[in-house]
Each structure stands twice: as structure tokens, then as C-alpha cells.
Amino acid sequence: MKIALFAPDGRMGRAISDAAAQTGDIEIVEEGGDVLIDFSAPDALRASIDRALSGNMPLLVGTTGLDEGHESLLASAAEDIAVLKAPNTSLGVALLSDLVERAARVLSREDWDIEIVEAHHKHKADAPSGTALHLGLAAEKGRVEDAHDEMGRCGTGLKRETGSIGYAAVRGGTVAGDHDVLFLGPQERLILSHRAESRAIFARGAIAAARFLKEQGPGLYSMADVIDAE
Incomplete structure (x- = not known):
């Protein structure tokens, strides 16, 4: 080829x-x-x-x-x-996206909050990463509804909207790409992660x-x- x-x-x-x-x-x-x-x-x-x-x-x-x-x-x-x-061509991330969709379908928006945290090298120009946004869309697909995106929270008196998806971006060093999708429920947490080593x-x-x-x-x-x- x-x-x-x-x-x-x-x-x-x-x-x-x-x-x-x-x-x-x-x-x-x-x-x-x-x-x-x-x-x-x-x-x-x-x-x-x-x-x-x-x-x-x-x-x-x-x-x-x-x-x-x-x-x-x-x-x-x-x-x-x-x-x-493909915002990310890793086969592992493709599978992660599928797992995120499944988890979001099962875990109710009323009891489970979704947060996406990603880290990349200091030269990456966009934030959140395309992969993080892609994972957020997978979560929305699982819940069969649009979600409010909460980007980079800063300030006081903040209140999390039920059913929203939060994003946090970390930039520094030579990180190839880390992504964590956190499902935060009552007295328990489910964290789906992927680490790119190169x-x-x-x-x-x-x-x-x-x-x-x-x-x-x-x-x-x-x-x-x-x-x-x-």
C-alpha cells in the first residue's frame, strides 16, 4: 500500500x-x-x-x-x-470511547457527574484536546441527550449543573497524551483512562x-x- x-x-x-x-x-x-x-x-x-x-x-x-x-x-x-x-488514531482510545458511551448509558445523569481531564505536551495549541471533546460526545451519545459543557472552571460561587460534562486541560513537558473520564457518583467513582507513551x-x-x-x-x-x- x-x-x-x-x-x-x-x-x-x-x-x-x-x-x-x-x-x-x-x-x-x-x-x-x-x-x-x-x-x-x-x-x-x-x-x-x-x-x-x-x-x-x-x-x-x-x-x-x-x-x-x-x-x-x-x-x-x-x-x-x-x-x-479521527481526533485520535489510537486503537486504545477508540475502544475507550466505546466504553465511555456504555458507562454513560448505564449511569444516570442525576446521580453520576462526568468530568474529563486531559494532559498534553506544552506545544499543543488547542484545549480541551480533540480527544477529550470526542470522549465527551461519546458520553452524550450514551445518555442520548445534549449536555452543557463546563470548561476550565475559575472563580468563586460556582455551582455544577446537573448532567453537565466538565473539562480540564493540563499542558507541560513532553506528555504525548493522557485522558481520564471520571464518573463521580454517590460514595463511588469509576475512572476510565488511557495513557499514550509515545x-x-x-x-x-x-x-x-x-x-x-x-x-x-x-x-x-x-x-x-x-x-x-x-
């Missing part, structure tokens, strides 16, 4: 190249390719979509910090090519997603589809 990287010199581009070299059956190419992978920046999304459409290549987008306009661009592109949007896990997950995406027709896919196909 031939993989084209939209940002080959970025941190994730280099990690994917290293991971591909260990597979023995994947070649990183500058032009063409069976799948295009973009881990660049929101402002570059239109350019990566145009490149994928012009080459009729499936597109894997691992960029975080996307807004509604970006989501609209991806949905439009998915009418013509296979598009997989970018290599995201690179391996991106390659697994690329293998999946290569076989798909036009449409919008997620990492949940990848683990379901395993």
Missing part, C-alpha cells in the same frame, strides 16, 4: 514514516498514493481535501481544533471519496485506519469503524 502524507515533515508525519518502515508492505510516496493522511493544521484542511479529491484518494484527517466550517468541508468531500476523521501508537493506528480506508467507498468514517472491522 502507498501512503501519501500531507505534512511529511511534521511530528506525526515523521512518526508515520517510521511506523511504515517497520511494516514491510507500506511505501510513503510524495505523489499519488492509495490514501492521503493529514495531521497538519485546520487552516490547511481545504488544501488537503482538494489534493485528495483531485487524486481520487481516500483521506484520513487527524487534525484537531476543527470548527463547523471544517466539518462541512469534510462532509462534502465524503460524497465523493472515503473520509475518516506518538508511535497514533502512527500505528493511522496505518490501521489507512488500511481500512483503502477498501471503503465514499462516506464519512471514524476509528470506531476501524476497530469494528478488526
Whole structure:
């Protein structure tokens, strides 16, 4: 399989190249390719979509910090090519998302509060992380209702809204990515966690997603589809 990287010199581009070299059956190419992978920046999304459409290549987008306009661009592109949007390409995080949805479905909003705490390296530009927001959406899906988001609380006289989802972001050092989803109930706590020890896990997950995406027709896919196909 031939993989084209939209940002080959970025941190994730280099990690994917290293991971591909260990597979023995994947070649990183500058032009063409069976799948295009973009881990660049929101402002570059239109350019990566145009490149994928012009080459009729499936597109894997691992960029975080996307807004509604970006989501609209991806949905439009998915009418013509296979598009997989993944705020986190770790297979472990994909499974964590499924577990969060299940837990939220079982634990009532009246008795169980949900808090999401994440930590990343000091150079990460967006907060909360795309993964944290993705896990929050999984919790909302489990509870079959929209939830009020409480971001970075600060001040006095604060009161937690029943059913809300709280987010806290920590930035520093070289942390690849830590995520904790806390279900806080009466006299007990359930904590679902994931720890990323290096970018290599995201690179391996991106390659697994690329293998999946290569076989798909036009449409919008997620990492949940990848683990379901395993």
C-alpha cells in the first residue's frame, strides 16, 4: 500500500514514516498514493481535501481544533471519496470511547457527574484536546441527550449543573497524551483512562485506519469503524 502524507515533515508525519518502515508492505510516496493522511493544521484542511479529491484518494484527517466550517468541508468531500476523521488514531482510545458511551448509558445523569481531564505536551495549541471533546460526545451519545459543557472552571460561587460534562486541560513537558473520564457518583467513582507513551501508537493506528480506508467507498468514517472491522 502507498501512503501519501500531507505534512511529511511534521511530528506525526515523521512518526508515520517510521511506523511504515517497520511494516514491510507500506511505501510513503510524495505523489499519488492509495490514501492521503493529514495531521497538519485546520487552516490547511481545504488544501488537503482538494489534493485528495483531485487524486481520487481516500483521506484520513487527524487534525484537531476543527470548527463547523471544517466539518462541512469534510462532509462534502465524503460524497465523493472515503473520509475518516479521527481526533485520535489510537486503537486504545477508540475502544475507550466505546466504553465511555456504555458507562454513560448505564449511569444516570442525576446521580453520576462526568468530568474529563486531559494532559498534553506544552506545544499543543488547542484545549480541551480533540480527544477529550470526542470522549465527551461519546458520553452524550450514551445518555442520548445534549449536555452543557463546563470548561476550565475559575472563580468563586460556582455551582455544577446537573448532567453537565466538565473539562480540564493540563499542558507541560513532553506528555504525548493522557485522558481520564471520571464518573463521580454517590460514595463511588469509576475512572476510565488511557495513557499514550509515545506518538508511535497514533502512527500505528493511522496505518490501521489507512488500511481500512483503502477498501471503503465514499462516506464519512471514524476509528470506531476501524476497530469494528478488526
